[in-house]
Each structure stands twice: as C-alpha cells, then as structure tokens.
Amino acid sequence: MIREILKPTLIIVAVAFICVMALSQVQRVTAPQIAARALEKQQQSLALVLPGFDTGPALTARVEGKDFTWWEGVKQEDGAERKGFAFLTKSPGYGGDVESMVGVDENGIILGLSILQQAETPGLGDRCVEVASRETLFDHIRGGVPVRDLPDEAPIPWFQNQFKGVNAGAGIAVQRRGNWDPEMRESLLALNAISALTGATITTDAVVKSVERGMALLVKARAAAAGQGAEAKK
C-alpha cells in the first residue's frame, strides 16, 4: 500500500524537480538578454515619443491608488524652451493589456506614441505594431524600393504614427478609413481623429482609451508632484 503511493509520488516529484532545474538554467541565461531588450526598447521609445528632447530620469507618483510613471524633457526651439512629457499607460485590449508610451507637449498634443507590450490577435489587433511598407514583393525581388515610393516618414508603425499631432486631452475620435497614409493626415487631424485598425476595433479603442486616461493621470500626477514640491520648500 505504502509502496503504491510512495513510488509514483517520488517519480512525479523527480520529474518536476528536473524540469524546474532545467528551466532555471535557461532562465538564468536568457534573463539578462530579456531585461536588456526591455530597457533598450524603453530608451528607443523615449527617443521616439519625445524626439529631440533631453529627458530626465523616470518620475513616479501615486495617482488614484496606482503608481504612475512619467518622464519630463526639455528642448530648445526658436530660442524658447519647450517642455515635453512622456508617460506609460495601458488599457485592456483583446488579449490582455496593451501598454504604450506616449509623448505630449505642454498643450497635450501628442508628439509620438509607441506600443511597448501587446498580445493582440496575430494579423488583426497586432497590426497596431505593423510597420507600413510600400515596397512590394516584386520590388523587393527586383532590388529595393523604387524612388517613387520612398517613404518620407521614419519606418515606424503607421498605426502609432497617426497619433502624432492629435490632442490627447480633447477626446480622440475613431474613424474607419482603413490603413492610414500621409495623405489622410490633415483631414484626420481636423477632426482630432485616428483611423481604426480594420477588424480590430477593441485594440484601437484600447489604445485610444489608454492615451486619454494616461493624459488625465499625467495632469493629476504633475499637480500632485508640484504640491509635494511646494510643501518640501516650505
């Protein structure tokens, strides 16, 4: 009786033990790589959402019971000093939270948006990180992009790119116009709108909502930080 219980127990414990040992080794090898990638991505994102700004260290404050992280940056432009803010924000999409970093200027106009984490449906929602390419397969085989189609914008994902210039504090509208391209920019900006991802309304809404919420939190967090600073001076 004891043998019948003991032996299988020992076997399953041994299997679990060996598996965990093996995994901890793999984890030890890959962990620094993964951390480095995450940090690299964050730095790249900062440079992307606040182009040309000197950004300070990350600031955090507790707003509405949650930690809120943001960065402040300054840039000299036309002899005047301009301030920019970048913040992390997330909102649930179709496959877990969609986390992004957003850069805004003092008036809440978005300078750049970069999606850091998402697990949306491949081929639909995950096109929020798709990089638009005008190079067709035939062009590629013939050898590179023909001059007529040279993209005049940086090769950053089109869905994120279209947030540039939108006012984050004023309610972002969502339009269904298919893939964004530079010609749509003016008509969309006039409406403070973006073009939705085809077949991925939930993902689009998640990003829009997270931007609006993050902007509201940024205002509160800065007010809170300013309040604390004033108190500290007293």
Add this chain to the structure above:
Amino acid sequence: MNYWKELVKGIWSRNPQMVIGLGFCPTLAVSTSLSNALWMTLAATFVLVGSNLIISSIRKIVPGHLRIPIFITIIATFVTVVDLLLEAYQPEVYRSLGIFIPLIVVNCIILGRAEEFAQKNGVFVSVLDGIGMGIGFGLTLVVLAAVREVLGANRLFGYPLIPGMEPAAVMVLAPGAFFTLAFMLWGMNAINARKKRK
C-alpha cells in the same frame, strides 16, 4: 520497423491537422501570415521532437495512471524554453506570436503523439515521428498562411503584392481560415480518392 515510413507518415497519410484532426487552434490562429506560420512550425516542432525524445526514453518508469501530468510537465518545460529563447533572441517574433507560444502546451498534436506514439515506441523512431509530424503540421500551416496572407492582406512575407488593391479582410478573420481549410481538405480527399480508383 520502417524508419522512412515513420518519418513521412506525418506529411500526408497521417497529417496531424488534415487527417488526424488535431491542433486546429494554432492552425487557424497563426496562419494569418507566412512568417508567423514558419516560426510557429519551428517552435512546435522543437517541442514535439523534444517531448517525444524525453517521453519515449522514460516510458518504462512512468506509472500508467500518472502519465498525463508527467507528460504535460515535460511538454510545458520545452514550451517555456522556447518562450524564453524567443523573448531573448527574437523579440519581434515573440511579440507577433504573442499568446500562441505559451499555448503550444495545450497543442493536442504534442500530447497526442506522446500518448499514441512516444510512450509505446523506442527513442529513435519517436524522434523521427516528431520530426515528420512537425513537418506535416508546418506544411498545412504554410499552405493555409500563404493563401490567407495573399488574399486577406495582399501581402507575402510581409511585402505588399499588388499596390493599391484592397484585400478581402474576411480571409484574415476566422471564417477565412475555415474556408481555406475546407478547400484544402476537399483537395486532399479528391487526390486520395483518385489514387484509390487507379
């Protein structure tokens, strides 16, 4: 035992999705683009071969009533290895496949092969079986993905094909996957039926 037969059976006569009818979840979900399909094939084949190898080598000491938890532990270990490696060295792929990498754990092809083959056969044939099944799984995925990417996104390997053509979005959605799969099954059965008649 005919080694060659064990290797190639997964490609046509015992194709995991088309004949055995297993593994439809990843098949339908990641076949939206060719590069997703190829990375999925690589990941699943690695797990399949690894789990077949380990399971067939410990098959004699595994108590019958405990085999499922033990098999799942081993499969989950391999999947976690793939998950960590992809996150560390192929972050773009990792981001694009997302949840479907961890979901390889519950891919019925892998547990199915462990149950049906690896626990009853030697190490070498089990590895061959894993490779063959992986190739078969991958072929179905690649054909499906090529059709869906061309018709649904007007792209191949991420490159646009015909500039300015509006793709049929339904092909990227789930119904498109089912339509394509139905046509593939029809084609396969038609070929088999013709062979039989001869």
